[in-house]
Amino acid sequence: MLKNRYALITGASRGIGRECAILFAKNGANLLLVARDQDALVSLKNELKEFSVDIFVCDLSDEDNIKSLFIEIKKITKIIDIVVNNAGIIESSMFGMTKSDTLKNMFATNLYAPYQLTQYATRMMRKSSYASIIFISSMMATKGGIGHSAYASSKSALLGMMKSLAKELAPTIRVNAIAPGVVKTDMIETLSEDEKKDYASQSLFKRLATPDEIASVILFLASDMSKYITAELINVDGGIC
């Protein structure tokens, strides 16, 4: 489905990003994988050794790092076809107890980084015939969550960016987002067992999502199967109301 297309995936070393990388590789994509954890990236590259994989260790919260990243990517390819803005952080705290630094860090990683990364990426996507950008938002963006005002705000802002970008970049580049529910990844370790059970019980499937169930929807949005879809948010949350 993605044969010979260059796909840039951030937060690729773990969870949804990792699963997405594996699925994209099996579907023929040339992978450009970005994450902070070098060991995990190397391990993933080794796991995918029969596929086309380039890895980049990068902290995306610094714009200079993002620029350096694209200088390196340009040594490999002049065109990027797919961008999956997956890297993100989550930290829980009640509204009245959320520190200014927590809010800033959350927005630096969850909004500023994908914003700036996409600014650079779009300049390399304009000549692609299959250009697709996917933002990984969250069900919290539209539904909110107790103790998640900072995270929900940052993921909600991402949706505003997605909608605007879709209008600016049409018809050349499609821009969409998905809003996963609670997914079984390292990221939910900040949640208590009671919270996990509560979220699982809210799903109409009475369980949490697995990373591959999210990755398959990302693949759909990256591929030509969704070529008439742009400016869209797809909820992948098991029907949580």
Next chain:
Amino acid sequence: MQTETLKKAFMEALGIDESKDIENLEYNTIDEWDSVAHMNLIGEIEDAFDIMLDTDDIIDMSSFSKAQEIVSKYLADA
């Protein structure tokens, strides 16, 4: 050579030919050079000179002569 390469980038990105007096072009003075085309132009210039422009320079690139100045700065730094 640099001027010719830059002119080609302008022609390619904006879909214009030399009849447009490219060396005296300014942003938003012709229909072809609007805000959407500006980003195409940035990409074309980056590809042509193998450079990566900062956002401030993208905003400042308001004419062909300004583009020459900015590109020269990057090539000198390379």
